[in-house]
Amino acid sequence: MGLLHLFSSRQEKIDLIQEKKITTIAYEQIQLSDGTQPVRKPLSQIGGRLVAQIGAHLMQNDAGGKGVLLGGMGGVPPAEAVVIGAGVSGTAAIQSLYGVGAHLTVLDTDLDALQVIHETFPGVATMVSNPNNIFRATAYADLVATCILIPGERPPIIITREMLKGMKPRSLIMDISIDEGGCLETSRPTTHEHPTYVEEGVIHYCVPNMGSAVARTSTYAFLNAAFPYIREIAKKGSADAIDENPAIEMGAVIIKGELKKLSSSKASVEEGE
Amino acid sequence: MGLLHLFSSRQEKIDLIQEKKITTIAYEQIQLSDGTQPVRKPLSQIGGRLVAQIGAHLMQNDAGGKGVLLGGMGGVPPAEAVVIGAGVSGTAAIQSLYGVGAHLTVLDTDLDALQVIHETFPGVATMVSNPNNIFRATAYADLVATCILIPGERPPIIITREMLKGMKPRSLIMDISIDEGGCLETSRPTTHEHPTYVEEGVIHYCVPNMGSAVARTSTYAFLNAAFPYIREIAKKGSADAIDENPAIEMGAVIIKGELKKLSSSKASVEEGE
């Protein structure tokens, strides 16, 4: 069992699980009654945290970028970063970009989330997320991070190919939602080896499972979060754990080979009959 | 003797002083060997500090402004403020605008000053001050404050009428250098009663001696700074004080009716023979 394979399983694997009547609990789908997903949360945070350091790297000349320092310096204005989505990974991305000194614009549909960002990060501009504002903000951005996660749903397409044409040449978009399918019309999964491609002059970074770039930290974070559930399942057996703990039941995507629900997330614990 | 009349004396008064062979020490001209003017400094700071509160007021609808809150809020981006000059009054203006949450761009010709601003105020953009950058920054500004003071010289014209045409309608310029003659082609002194006028669609605020708006604070600040010199002059007499203290000598603009140098600043202490 390991974190790094969480999202990599393919259809054949699912077929095999179903055929063998295996019960599969997707840790990242474990969900408390208030809707939070305690195991997914630290992984989302790591994804967000990585936005600044991977984004900064990709903007270096030696990585094919514009050769710009995100935070600027005395006499050189900082880069313009735009974060769409102020949830768990979006807030982590904002923190990391704020920490390196980028100038930030944050969009979300949730006014309360924007208010929290407004109060926590002085100087950050906030806008209600809608196509008009997304178009305006991306047009002046050097770096855009899309951090949208709607539990149990594929994220919507919020940046169209048309919008890309309004962006600055060699600007960078990081689609942090790529794990769930991405929210750009033009996004497709890439790898840590070949993380970027260019569409309409805009550099795209769409690596799923970003956390594997810092595997040691991710593993600790995952184990910290998952351990109480792992222990419960080990102690009770998966059947009883699913019965008795509704949070674990939410994560049981395949019960004895029967597919409870199919989402983009895959199984991480597999238990034979 | 009072702070509020520092800059209000007219030619007739100067003629009278000369005729009566009076010795006049301009407190704000007292200057230490390192070039700092210890009595002028707190007055410059007050001027800078007032930029945010007077600017905020002038941007209210009831004062004829755009009806914009400088700091924005969750879902509404902050106003863009541009401060030209990062000296004593400029830094005070930056502090005050930063404190209310405006997004700031700061220009100066001194890179070290910009570096200090860059490190002290996270998120503030800094640019080298030159006509090109001034044009770029004023074009997106909601509020511009010009805070240039060159000791003993009239400040240069850094914003031309032509530049105003590139600015947003109903944006606001506060010429904090107006005490020394102003640094806009279009600036002319106004009063606290009628503080603003419009040129090229841009609201101009050009009230000299801004500190008189908070006369109580200004008086304390002035007395705190001037008291050591007032005491020295009272004890020694003006002649000996001028002889013995080079800082006071710098402030003696008229000695026994003879005009040592004529700058825009006027006398504040008058002593008959």
Place this chain on the structure above:
Amino acid sequence: MGLLHLFSSRQEKIDLIQEKKITTIAYEQIQLSDGTQPVRKPLSQIGGRLVAQIGAHLMQNDAGGKGVLLGGMGGVPPAEAVVIGAGVSGTAAIQSLYGVGAHLTVLDTDLDALQVIHETFPGVATMVSNPNNIFRATAYADLVATCILIPGERPPIIITREMLKGMKPRSLIMDISIDEGGCLETSRPTTHEHPTYVEEGVIHYCVPNMGSAVARTSTYAFLNAAFPYIREIAKKGSADAIDENPAIEMGAVIIKGELKKLSSSKASVEEGE
């Protein structure tokens, strides 16, 4: 439809609405199950935010004030500001006064709210709100802001005429609760044109609908917050929207001419049959 008329309708208007059997939804009365009023909230925040800039202006000599800079400076202590009520508008007022450097005392009956203020704003003094403490705090205040809102109720009188006599001459009280009737024995609504009057030597500022001073920002903030409800009402019709969404039902103060409840807030959307 516009924000600026939210609170201005008079009895005749209400009579007309009732006569014509109009259904009226007061946006600011829309209320979620946890008691928060999502449309009123940003307007309350703007009111609070304006406390520092309007208060600072009113303390200027040219506005009839004491001539004091709220934040003080090196050698001149800051002004003493007292905020009563640490809810939405109170917290916004605290932020704004803290940002300009005033020394703050905050009173509330809710200890948890005071604890949050204590931790968020280092150096701010907090006190349990009761007549004794209000008397003590107002006695040393240069500026008092009363920010009490009890949903669905007229705020209580917390500052009596007697208490005013203990205050410093020319100190300033801003009654942010005036929209709901005010919480001073001596408060009565004023206008942006003539915002203040003096009782017992204390300057009173009691302008309802403060947000109209920054109408552009207020309009954006209002639309950001109200838009989801406007869209829902437009799509479903007011009858269905009221039936299906309990938050909207809370805001429906007049249904087909029948007055559901009469509070100080008035209707903002009017829909004929």
Place this chain on the structure above:
Amino acid sequence: MGLLHLFSSRQEKIDLIQEKKITTIAYEQIQLSDGTQPVRKPLSQIGGRLVAQIGAHLMQNDAGGKGVLLGGMGGVPPAEAVVIGAGVSGTAAIQSLYGVGAHLTVLDTDLDALQVIHETFPGVATMVSNPNNIFRATAYADLVATCILIPGERPPIIITREMLKGMKPRSLIMDISIDEGGCLETSRPTTHEHPTYVEEGVIHYCVPNMGSAVARTSTYAFLNAAFPYIREIAKKGSADAIDENPAIEMGAVIIKGELKKLSSSKASVEEGE
């Protein structure tokens, strides 16, 4: 050789040094051309840093104090602390008191020093130091720290017995200048064993060489600062080191038994002929 004996030598010892024609270099008197004393500086800082923790302890009931938490809490205002002197030890005292949440008033005769405090520590009130302001500030203080050091001079008496009568009962004064003779009319040296006494109802703390309370930290700090000079003296011999390094010469208070200058500080290195 040790830090803890720096200030403990008595007249007999000095007589002996003179008789034996010993050369004595007082490390804390080593002085650079800009007037700073590099070895004394960290010791002054430690003295200042200890103000908050020793003051907090002395205000506990079990130490005979008022039973007050310096920082207050939600619903209980913080204690009022007054620091007189914003030099090296004063600034360290301010930092420490600010860090624990006390409300601070700082007095100094140097406006620039006050301005730095004003900008570095938001919410701290600053006043020009004069008898009138000292009287006003001590009257509302719960804790007063006097941190005045005039190199080569005994500090002046700035708090008279008369002033004590205006202070609150059981308030606390810490005379950090006691090493140089103290700046209270009523101060006399105490010990870590019996650190306090009461005059006019005010608790006095006057322990010289406060740093010995944290001897390990003080020793490191002393050695860090003194080591370059110790090495130079060891290498060159004291005569040459005094000749060649003016900073060391400043510290040589007794040269071959001849008393160069007598200040309150005593010798720390003793070298026989």
Place this chain on the structure above:
Amino acid sequence: MGLLHLFSSRQEKIDLIQEKKITTIAYEQIQLSDGTQPVRKPLSQIGGRLVAQIGAHLMQNDAGGKGVLLGGMGGVPPAEAVVIGAGVSGTAAIQSLYGVGAHLTVLDTDLDALQVIHETFPGVATMVSNPNNIFRATAYADLVATCILIPGERPPIIITREMLKGMKPRSLIMDISIDEGGCLETSRPTTHEHPTYVEEGVIHYCVPNMGSAVARTSTYAFLNAAFPYIREIAKKGSADAIDENPAIEMGAVIIKGELKKLSSSKASVEEGE
């Protein structure tokens, strides 16, 4: 009735209460439906706040400590402080230790609590609390504070005698949980007069009811929190108050002499029949 006797009653007293059929309400046991104990909370906070000032004092040489300044200074690293438990008192302890500049490691079993600490206090290391991590952290600690409170339960033993052997000599453990029985194998209650003892070379501080060291602040904090309940009980009588207010019912540990539940906390209000 007073705060300082809350925890001091002995078995004879309980027997007497039972015999006389007295109803006893333990204020610190009053509990809201969300599990928070509104009267205990400020007392827990005071305990936590005192950790830095009492810990700093105990580390002074004159109090028998290592002679170390918690915050270090330029050239001397800060002390290492470890806080176990990030609840109400733990968070207050963290704030106080952070404010004096100690380097902090925080352990808790609750990941969300650790995340809050991680975001609120930059530079603080966080670890999941388990025996392995507690052993690692205590091994490098200069000061350990255990702040564990499980409502209605005795806290578990988390630091064994064996662990102490891995700690640095003369390091300090403060058992803030001692009110509820302590969470060290080696902890036993001490007094403000003789607050510490040594086991395995580690200094133990185990004073119950720490808040009495700042009795004035504690009394205000207690009254602020308890007053609404005191008033309700006084108005309704204890029987009705217990019946009508479930929060008060939670605090009624002895009803008419019948012991509802026996916890380590004792009665603070006693009402005869």
Place this chain on the structure above:
Amino acid sequence: MGLLHLFSSRQEKIDLIQEKKITTIAYEQIQLSDGTQPVRKPLSQIGGRLVAQIGAHLMQNDAGGKGVLLGGMGGVPPAEAVVIGAGVSGTAAIQSLYGVGAHLTVLDTDLDALQVIHETFPGVATMVSNPNNIFRATAYADLVATCILIPGERPPIIITREMLKGMKPRSLIMDISIDEGGCLETSRPTTHEHPTYVEEGVIHYCVPNMGSAVARTSTYAFLNAAFPYIREIAKKGSADAIDENPAIEMGAVIIKGELKKLSSSKASVEEGE
């Protein structure tokens, strides 16, 4: 003329310059009377700023690192970073590492510099730089940055091969002094294409002219700083500029083919006779 070739010239080029009696001014050697080098300074800052982002990248698994997030997260302690040298580039490195949340230890031989770091960056440990402390700090480091610049001298070797053996496997050293020859026994220049190599199990990053990784920002920073000198040389000719401006004279490393001094920095402006 361009920034990126500043350090790339080889011996043949120098020979050619000498043969052709060319006058060469090294911009980065221009030096003011106080010893600061105004053109080198922003380049040093950029080098320091890049430490966090390049270091963070190199610690990713996909770059061959340990897979660790510098800032850690809730439940995962941050990485330990050690910066040796608190000058211009060192301070920039500290800022950048502090901004991403690493835990920092800073070493320098200058106590005043350490004191500034101690006060500016709460929680950072500071130590006097000597072989013993360097050994102690590198032993627990995940990332070490050496930022030593002694104007006109090759930096000393401060980390020996022997010391590397005490370091953790796969830890990372970034030798920011490599431009001037490096301060590790084991350092040798690398390139942006192949930036690292391993010695004694420790990853070495030794890319000279780091700023070229963000060429656009570096070019602006260079031009901002050099432009006043470029203009002066263009206006006066190199001979007069060297004669009249001592700062420029300091930068004239080859005058009419005569080598004034040979340092590791090379010419950037070449002017034929």
